[in-house]
Amino acid sequence: MKNYILLCLIFVSAFSFKSYSQQSKVNSGDKKYDQYAYINAIKTYEKVANKGYKSEDMFKKLGNSYYFNSDFQGAAKWYGELFAMNTNLEPEYYYRYAQALKSTGDLVKANKILDEFNAKFKNDNRGKLYKEDVNYLDQIKANSGRYKIENAGINSKYSDYGSIVYNNKIYFASARDTGNFSQRKHKWTGEYFTNIYDADINAENGSASKVNKFKSAINTKFHEATPVFTKDGKTVYFTRNNYDNGKKGKSESKTTLIKIYKATLENDKWTNISELSINSNNYSTAHPALSPDEKTLYFASDMPGSIGQSDIYKVSINNDGSLGTPQNLGKAINTEGKETFPYVTSENEIYFSSDGHPGLGGLDVFAGLISPDGTIEDIQNVGADINSPKDDFAYIIDPVTRKGYFSSNKDGGLGSDDVYQFLETKRLRCIQELEGVITDAETGAILPEAKVTLYSNQMEKKNEAIADASGRYTFPVDCGKTYNVRAEKEDYATKEVTITIEKTTGKTELPIALEKVSCKVTVGDDLGKCFGIKMIYFDLDKSNIRTEAAIDLEKILAVLNEYPKMKLDIRSHTDSRATFKYNEALSDRRAKSTIDWLIQNGIAPNRLTGKGYGETQLVNKCADGVPCTEAEHQENRRSEFIITAL
Structure with missing residues (x-):
């Protein structure tokens, strides 16, 4: 028994000395790490680690020392040891481990760690970016070879x-x-x-x-x-x-x-x-x-x-x-x-x-x-x-x-x-030029100095140009996007054209032919007829201004700005379908929405009046109970912009 006790004491003493020696070396490595002496810290830590000593803190610092020196193979090794001991770690270690794994070619495991990272740390933007573009490797592949x-x-x-x-x-x-x-x-x-x-x-x-x-x-x-x-x-x-x-x-x-x-x-x-x-x-x-x-x-x-x-x-x-x-x-x-x-x-x-x-x-x-x-x-x-x-x-x-x-x-x-x-040898992004010539629709003559404006498909103004001496305009545009292009010139009716740009680098040609203004308006005339505006379009049963409506209202707005004394009475009409009361209320809301849009775009309220007339002013036989075609009903669904002063 005495010999056994003595043997145990010797073993414990030896183990204690060995543990103290290892801890002493770890402490030495910590000092080097804290002084950013990462190369020396690695040498010290690895001597201890290779003898079987394990510590979360040491594995963190070993992984970091390699990571901060862009030695991702070494970083992946020691972060792997860290994760084998504990997965309840700070977000940085998940991300660094994933990055290190990517660098060693282990994309499957890297993406697994990134999935865990995103699940645990939902507010970290790096995880959000990964989740939003989980097929990021496909994009990288598409952008390669250039x-x-x-x-x-x-x-x-x-x-x-x-x-x-x-x-x-x-x-x-x-x-x-x-x-x-x-x-x-x-x-x-x-x-x-x-x-x-x-x-x-x-x-x-x-x-x-x-x-x-x-x-x-x-x-x-x-x-x-x-x-x-x-x-x-x-x-x-x-x-x-x-x-x-x-x-x-x-x-x-x-x-x-x-x-x-x-x-x-x-x-x-x-x-x-x-x-x-x-x-x-x-x-x-x-x-x-x-x-x-x-x-x-x-x-x-x-x-x-x-x-x-x-x-x-x-x-x-x-x-x-x-x-x-x-x-x-x-x-x-x-x-x-x-x-x-x-x-x-x-x-x-x-x-x-x-x-x-x-x-x-x-x-x-x-x-x-x-x-x-x-x-x-x-x-x-x-x-x-x-x-x-x-x-x-x-x-x-x-x-x-x-x-x-x-x-x-x-x-x-x-x-x-x-x-x-x-x-x-190839651009990262698709580059497109939208260009064209402005001409007279009847004669084909070029129209220099025409104003050309580029809008997004949401009618956000993107660019503006004046056609040169040869009637040509040009805009840089994004591939694959849809734009509205408006051309304006004095004595000509304003025209908008919608175009979707190709998805490959190149040029998109969009010639625009303008028609001479054929009508002279006076008090009592419908300004909308000059522009071929039969109605302002709204979504079904709604009074929100749609994109198509905004395009036509821009034409009315331009004339009001050109003639600051002009006043309009805006009248909205429906067909006879739905109830009389409903049609009257809907058309009134639409007239007021039209007025509000013009006021929001700078027209003084005292220049505008308006009312919805529902089905009270039908222009044909299509009253309640009268069988009519859709085209006949369409004639009654109209917007009028009656000039009340000039």
Whole structure:
């Protein structure tokens, strides 16, 4: 018995020492993790894990350490261990695990985790986006096959990324060594800190010459990346660690974050380096991009008010170079994940990278349209040519040549990140031009200076043009949509035509022939007869103005605006079917709805009167009990616009 007790004591002591040793190593790994030294944290954690030690917290940090370095195979392994221990986890681990699984090619399991993610966290926009577009892989496939891609010729075995082209040079960030004796490695990635490099490029084929380190005070011993130049070449915005004038700034948690800086060119030297007013020691701002008119700066940040880990913002640039108040671009583009590396073109397209929108894994490149009110719409994955199961980002494109660059750590590259050049051979979106010639319906003569207005099928005004000397007009339109086109010219009757645009890129021809106004109206005449308006159409038994009714009322509105002293009495009539009382009430509501529509569109109420007459003023024999055809009943269902003053 004594021997047994002694043996147990020895075993317990050995086990306790072993547990203490393991915990000590885990604590050491935690310190490295908290200092963002992920590469060193991985080494420490894995030594313990490979000896059988299991901990939810350690598996979280192991998975994160790989995930934050875009090593999704390692992330999937340790997130898998985490989920084997517990599935009652925070939403971020569901999403990261799914992203990591996608990157390893396990789409079935990834989508299963995303289904669970969406079921558990219904308010997370990433789950909603996935559920709304559960067939996202089909869209990615449809958007693929549009690029010719090749290595940009500037890459090294280290990280190279974030390119911009200016004045026949390509500028990019690189962690390569170019002779600096005081090499310093970043603990997050295990690579050297990045500086900005450049290379001359051939304008015809995009090939690059020898790479040089950007000789400027912009480069320091810490990270510099993603420069963007103004068109005149006198100002550059760029990303740098919180480091200025030899002093390193830190957040409240003693962490050095990243900021956007600005420099100006004086005597061929970059000087006046200063951080932007949108920066803070306690959050990051990065990856600046300029709007084509250089009045707006787009950037990524995790500043207070962000939806996710990093959001895309914009801020106005004032005439004196100062900045306005940053505006989050909203939930249409930003998710609870990462949105970063914005780029805006002269075609109102915004390209960005995201791991929150449905993609192939890691960061994918997406394209959205910037609407006139600044909101982002029609966001699409650009396809599997650019995107991969790894991180794909920093996409830029020349909207004229359709040539550009992007960065990726996809398989087959030279380093952890590489810069690729591409030629887009087919547009992402279908592009259509609606055009035509305005002519005289009787003679065929062209009608220059006719006013042509484009409306949606809901009669929302989209565009306006004046026909040129050859009577031609043109509008950019969306493929597959239906539009109403109105043509107007003095002495001619206004005409609207409805057209549905083809779903393939090309041009849609819509000639419009106008008829000369054949009637001269006076007090007592029905203005509607000039435009062939027999009745204002309403849905059955209703008095809401329909689209067809609005088109005809627009004609009446135009005349009232042209003749500001004209007054109208609006009369609505029905046929004899239904009861007398019902017909009288319905026609009265319809007359009043017509008047209300004109008032809402700017006509003074004192210019309009109106009444419903029901079936009291039939124009034929079709009274109650008299058999009539539908065409005969139609004659009695009419609207009149009687001129009472001119």
